[in-house]
Amino acid sequence: MFKDFLVERKSWIAMFVALELLSLFIAYVDPTLPVESLLYIVFLSSCLFLVFLFYRYHKETRFYKTLKETNLTTSSSIEAERPFEKMVRDTITLQATELKKDISFKQNSLEKQKDELLSWIHEVKTPLTAMQLIIDRLDNKDSKASLQYEWLRIHLLLDQQLHQKRIPFMENDLYIEKVDLRQLVFSEIKTLQSWCMQKGIGFETVFEGSEVLTDAKWAGFIIRQLLTNAVKYSNETADITIRSFDYNGGTVLEIKDFGTGISARDLSRIFDKGYTSTSKHHDNKATGMGLYLAKKAASPLLISISVISTPGEGSVFTLTFPKRNAFNELSGM
Structure with missing residues (x-):
């Protein structure tokens, strides 16, 4: 800071x-003035000025050092002795107060928008349920299959939107318990059944490790996003392989599809928000949110997500569930 003070x-x-x-x-051009005495x-x-300079450095920079180490919320507690220092402190305090009011207003506005959207999503689920009952009563198999597929797409998009709004507050909604991974996976497969039947996709499952410690609702959401991604990009009539096994004290779930795969340039960015693909920009159905939300939801659950993919051969998404003792503080178990 001494350099800044000199500047x-x-x-x-x-x-x-x-x-x-x-x-x-003047002493040089005026012979009546003794040069030695003036020197x-x-x-x-010059010595006195240097002493004065160091004194002023410690006196003036004390306020700015305090200002540098203080955040906006405590700016009013900064000690200011001189008028200009008080002016700076009061201005910062006033701006901090205005910023806090603005942030509070925007947070309330966002919270209101979130509540309105969640309410709307729940309202939309009522006609969706009615549509499902109507579809179930149809006799024409082709029409029934097509309508069921479109119904599923709407359902999945609403579900994704619902969880997207809940993720910032999901830590308040967690309930850590022992969950049967096999039952959870089969439940999500059943949800996608009509889509899988339309594409002729089947599942091969092997569960060597089935019990995990997690939140069933959020873990189901993560698995749903990975399964949706696998079904979407799988080739028709190609099966999806799902297996789980115990590894190093935790449980690993692998979801392997035999679809288009992911190019090397996309692989590091597939979990980014809104990212779809550099090779499939014509795919208007992709939202770029599924894998992003899955990664986002996995973090509070201490679930690790990784992927290995070969273009043209398919992808393997791996969920690594935490060891039991990793959740001691969250679950109290």
Whole structure:
């Protein structure tokens, strides 16, 4: 900070040096003035000026050091001795107060929008349920299959939107318990049944490790996103392989599809928000949110998601559930 202080006071320093040089110049051109005595005076005044400079450095920078280490919420507690320091402190405090009011207003507005959207989603589920009952009564198999597929798409999009709004507050909604992974996976497969039948996709499942410690609702959401992604990009009549096994004290779930795969340039970005693909920009059905939300929801659950993919051969998404002792603080178990 001393360097910054010198830069800030360079005009003072330049003025002092100019005055001292002027004194020496006058003594040089005026033979009546003793140069040696004037040099002695310049030396003493320079020493005094250096002492004054160091004193002012400690005096003036104390306020700015405190200001640098203080956040906006505690700016009003900064000690200010001089008028300009008080002016700076009061201005910052006033701006901080206005910013807090603005943030509070925007948070309330966002919270209101979130509540309205969640209410709307729940309202839409009522006609969706009625539509499902109507579809179930249809006799035409082709029409029934097509309508069931479109119904499922709407259901999945609403479900994704619902969880997207809940994710920022999901830690308040967690209930950590022992969950049967096999039952959870089969429940999600059943949800996608009509879509899988339309594409002729089947499932091969092997569960060597089935019990995990997690939140069933959120874990189901994560698995749903991975299964939806696998079904969407799988080739028709290609099966999806699902297996689980115990590894290093935790449980691993692998979901393997034999679809288009993911290019190397996309692989590092597939979990980014809104990212779809560099090779499939014509795919208007992709929202770029499924894998992003899955990754986002996995973090509070201490679930690790990884992927291995080969273009043209398919992808393997791996969920690694945490060890039991990793959840001691969250579950109290």
